Amino acid sequence: MAQTDKNNHNSDQREAGRLQVLDAIRSAGTIARIDIAGRTGFSPATVTVITAQLLEAGLIEEVTPEPNEKATGIRRGRPRVSLRLRGQAHRVAGLKVSHNNISVLILDFEGTEILSHEMTLPETRMATPLFCSVLIEAVTQACAKGSFTINDLSGIGVALSGLVDAKRRFVYWSSSLTDRNVNLGAELDSCTPCPVFLDNDANLVAKAEHLFGEGRDVDDFIVVTIEHGVGMGIVLDGEIYRGTRGCGAEFGHTKVQLEGALCQCGQRGCLEAYVGNYALLREANIMDRDRPLPDVPTLFNRAQSGDMMARSIFDRAGRMFAMGLANLVNIFDPKLIILAGERLSFDYLHADTVLEEMRRSVVQVDAPLPEVRVHAWGDHMWAKGAAAYAIEQVSAQAVREASSDAA
Amino acid sequence: MAQTDKNNHNSDQREAGRLQVLDAIRSAGTIARIDIAGRTGFSPATVTVITAQLLEAGLIEEVTPEPNEKATGIRRGRPRVSLRLRGQAHRVAGLKVSHNNISVLILDFEGTEILSHEMTLPETRMATPLFCSVLIEAVTQACAKGSFTINDLSGIGVALSGLVDAKRRFVYWSSSLTDRNVNLGAELDSCTPCPVFLDNDANLVAKAEHLFGEGRDVDDFIVVTIEHGVGMGIVLDGEIYRGTRGCGAEFGHTKVQLEGALCQCGQRGCLEAYVGNYALLREANIMDRDRPLPDVPTLFNRAQSGDMMARSIFDRAGRMFAMGLANLVNIFDPKLIILAGERLSFDYLHADTVLEEMRRSVVQVDAPLPEVRVHAWGDHMWAKGAAAYAIEQVSAQAVREASSDAA
DNA sequence: TTAATTATTTTTAAGGTCAAAAAAAGTATT
DNA sequence: AATACTTTTTTTGACCTTAAAAATAATTAA
Structure with a gap:
């Protein structure tokens, strides 16, 4: 808005x-x-x-x-x-800043992958100046791999988890930064020769779906990402919907239970607190303190091999997720919902029972239900979203120049 | 979409x-x-x-x-x-079909109220042909009041509760009709000399807010109506957002509790089943079967005079409502939310405690929260929405003619 | 009273987009 | 091989919108 x-x-x-x-x-x-x-x-x-x-x-x-x-x-x-x-015509970089590392993906103007690069982070959370220099270092290393320099890039897109106002290139809060309310766009401008574009990571996955993925021929759809947390990107009329302050589409912090489970955001009853990676492990470890579980796939295996406790954890997560999806359908009545994920280990959320429950929880009309597509990306998903955004912005700039030249 | x-x-x-x-x-x-x-x-x-x-x-x-x-x-x-x-320049009618009666409001092109009229319905639910003739009769009576005829109207807007695809003028379901999936636009066309426009009643309240109310100078806002049920109208970029099938914005049937209270729609856990008029009375009468309560204001009085049971009903309703509103904010990050109601007896949902709880349940950023305005309309609210829609459509038609004449 | 100033509205010339016509570059038919 | 036909692309003339200039209608200053 x-x-x-x-x-x-x-x-x-x-x-x-x-x-x-x-x-x-x-x-x-x-x-x-x-x-x-x-x-x-x-x-x-x-x-x-x-x-x-x-x-x-x-x-x-x-x-x-x-x-x-x-x-x-x-x-x-x-x-x-x-x-x-x-x-x-152009070459862009897409960056995804994760917990422990940065992935960089370099695409040409057509969207073809030129190369990718990974770099380990010195710290998970950094002060702004360090963060900027780490970012630049990652891009520089990636460029070196392809025998060109950062000067040969027309734009850099950066995917951040957190609350980002993409228009203003302003970060309210990010799990990668120790500072809050950082004017990160301006900070990065002073270190790079080319324009830098920022957005929330889920929004950028939506962007990638729109440019290169399941949303290529659709102008109105919703992307839901599940991993550590739950993210959402909304595409309306071909554009990412971002809300007034740039921090809409916070599906993961939608409340699904009054006074419910504690979320990492500090509030209670968030969808993410039932469905997110960490939420599942927390439950598992409360139930059985003697055998702490290392990861969700292990838990999932147990559920599949008949462990009733594990199974009940996934069961509740699935039902909460179905409820969340149904709410999206009731509010947006979208044509298409894309469940995008990096790994297939989260099959439980894509299960037919979950989608069936969603369908049952939706306002019933004699018209076809929204299509739900599961898109299992490779591990470049997030970085590709960032690169897609860079391509889009670079395109806009290039067209601007082409138009004024034509005049 | x-x-x-x-x-x-x-x-x-x-x-x-x-x-x-x-x-x-x-x-x-x-x-x-x-x-x-x-x-x-x-x-x-x-x-x-x-x-x-x-x-x-x-x-x-x-x-x-x-x-x-x-x-x-x-x-x-x-x-x-x-x-x-x-x-x-033009004169239009707006109709709201309620449980027992139809209200008709006649506006001029500027939005000034010319007259209003009420007519009792023969039945709450009618077959399509009867419904059409009742509608026409109501309009005819209203026109007679103003010493003109239905032929002097440039358009008629109709507000229906239920699931309506406004574009197609198609009614999936309405509480006023015994039939489902009615092509009501076409049916009405054959009985009236002027064009007829249909939409869901909550969408039309949003339209009224946009043309004449609190949303006059805003192009992006959300309207929530509370009465028998809970309705929502979303205005994005100056247009009502309706979704793919025309039945989005079903806020009342958003789920706020897994396996929750039974709703009139047949599903469980809908917001409406906690906040709607009928839900409150149901609870009250379960709690105390010997003293059946006639209406919500009575229940509200009891709560205010210290009845703990009554108070707890409103308390839960308020908290559920706050949760629903917070979810809207988390998803849309709107500039403005308008709580529109016909009567002030629903103060409890506008209470500061409810809004405070909403604010606490929203993703926290260092930026101003969405403004929440309470708009207590007179009893014409719904009909005015219908009339507003008619004005909008008639304007479009008039402009079309003006443009082609100019050529 | 007259000239200067100011703000709004209208006119003018140029560029963008479209419908319709023309041109282009093939295939099908004789 | 020549002609007819089909489909895509380009050109043309008209209209819409704009920036810039001109006209208009007031107030203010001299």
């Missing part, structure tokens, strides 16, 4: 069209002008004009069809000329 | 601007062109062009300042010419 650009009739209007076309090309991979017109709603005439400018700016290129390859069915009429993004 | 017009570059684009200007004039009451430019983001030049067309179409008029009245502070420069809606 209040955080969507609108009414910027100033110079924004020409950019908007360019960006829409660029997005259409990105989501399609390769696409002919006529289909861009179909998808975006622009007239073919306008598409011609816009693509000409994007071509001239070097952001896209025409695909010269191989003579043999008439695979797309022999069509009559003037043959289509497909367009695609020009990968070499 | 998927239910916001976009990409209608066809003829929509000229309408959009006209409509935006019209909305700005409506929300301001009277406003000079230069301020319309400021508010809408259009250039003064465009405002001149658009207002000229709206003037010619008779939708707005210039305010001739009284010679004496230089009240607005002595300004230098060319004096502003204020514009306002021309009330006589």
Whole structure:
């Protein structure tokens, strides 16, 4: 809310069209002008004009069809000329700051992975200046791996767990920082040669789903991530919904029980306090203090091999999760919910029984229920989200330049 | 989702601007062109062009300042010419169908109330044909009161409790209809000389708040209504958010307790089953079967005079409500929440303790919390929402005609 | 009273987008 | 091989919006 650009009739209007076309090309991979017109709603005439400018700016290129390859069915009429993004146009980095380490992913403009890099953190929580220099160091190391430098990057996206106002690049609170209320964008600007973009990690997974994942052809969906905590990203009308202060979509701290279990946020009854990684282990270890459990997969194995205590922990978590999802459906009535996870060990939350319970807890109408897709990403998920955000922002900047050059 | 017009570059684009200007004039009451430019983001030049067309179409008029009245502070420069809606341009009806009766409210184009009318229903639940004829009868009676006929109306808005897809004018379910899945829009079209618009009643209260109420100057807010049940209307970017199937924002059936109290919808643990009117009475009558309570105000009086049982009922309801509101804040991070109610007897839900509990249950950041405004409407609230919707739709139609005439 | 100043509104010239027409680049038919 | 046909792309003329300039209508100062 209040955080969507609108009414910027100033110079924004020409950019908007360019960006829409660029997005259409990105989501399609390769696409002919006529289909861009179909998808975006622009007239073919306008598409011609816009693509000409994007071509001239070097952001896209025409695909010269191989003579043999008439695979797309022999069509009559003037043959289509497909367009695609020009990968070499830009190079961006995506960073995910985790508990113990930073992952860096470098993508080209097309979204192709160039390389990835991991670096161990000196400390879990750092003061702002140290944090900045660690970030830069991680990027520098990654670039070195690919024989280029940080100066060859057009943008850097950073995924943080915590409460982030992405627009203002302001961090209210993050588990990686000892400081609160840090104007991290400004801090990082002074250390890097290229623009840095920040957001909450779950929002960025949603961004990755929108650009590269299950949400590629959908403009309205919700992404729920489960791991240590529970995160959510909301995409409405093709944009991340962030709320007034930039800290909406805190699904994990939605209350599912009055005076319920204690959450790491200090409050009680948060969904995360029933479903999150640490919540499950806490329960397990309360139940059986003599055999402390190291991790959730172990607990899950026990449940599957018939341990009733373990099973009841997952059972309750699943039911709470179903309730949370049902609430999302009741509020948003979305077309699609994506359950995104890095590891498959959390199968229990994707179980048919959970989804069935969700369906039962939803307002019943004679219309198809929202689709729920489970997307098991590799371990790059979070960093890829950050990189996706960087690509999006770099695209906007590039289009801005292309538009003003055209004038 | 998927239910916001976009990409209608066809003829929509000229309408959009006209409509935006019209909305700005409506929300301001009277406003000079230069301020319309400021508010809408259009250039003064465009405002001149658009207002000229709206003037010619008779939708707005210039305010001739009284010679004496230089009240607005002595300004230098060319004096502003204020514009306002021309009330006589259109006349619309808003209908709210309740348990036992229908209220009809007739407004002029400016939103001024011309008259209101109440009619008793023959039955609470009716088959579709009877329902339609009762609706028409109510409108006809109301018009007769004002010495005009239904033919003098430019549109009729209808507020229904239940699950309504406003875009399709389709009713999945309503407490007023015996049938399910009724294409009520089409049914009503065949009985009326003017267009009929339908929506869920809570959505329409949100519409009324946006056009005439506390949301007049806000484009992103949430309205929660409490009465028999609990309703919600979400305004994002100036538009009612309705979800994919048109049945989002079902706040009342959000689950706040696993395996909780039985709700009238047949499910368990719905917020409404703790906070709704009928839920409170149910509890009270379970507790004390010998003295059945007639209504909630009586129960509330008992609580205030120290009856511990009554007090505990309100206490739990309040805490559940606070939890529900906190969840909304955690998900939407809205700028404003409006608690809209017809009667003040529900003070207990607006109590400071409830709001305080909500504030405690929200993700804590060093930024101002969403504002919560309590708006106690008169008994026209629901019908006014329906009328507001009719005004909005009629405006769109009028602008469409003005635009095509201008061409 | 006249000129200067100020603020609002309107006009003008330029660029963006679209519908319709034209051009382009193929396949199908004779 | 020539012509007809089909589909995509580009061009054209018209309209919408804007920035900048001009016109308008007041107040203020001289």
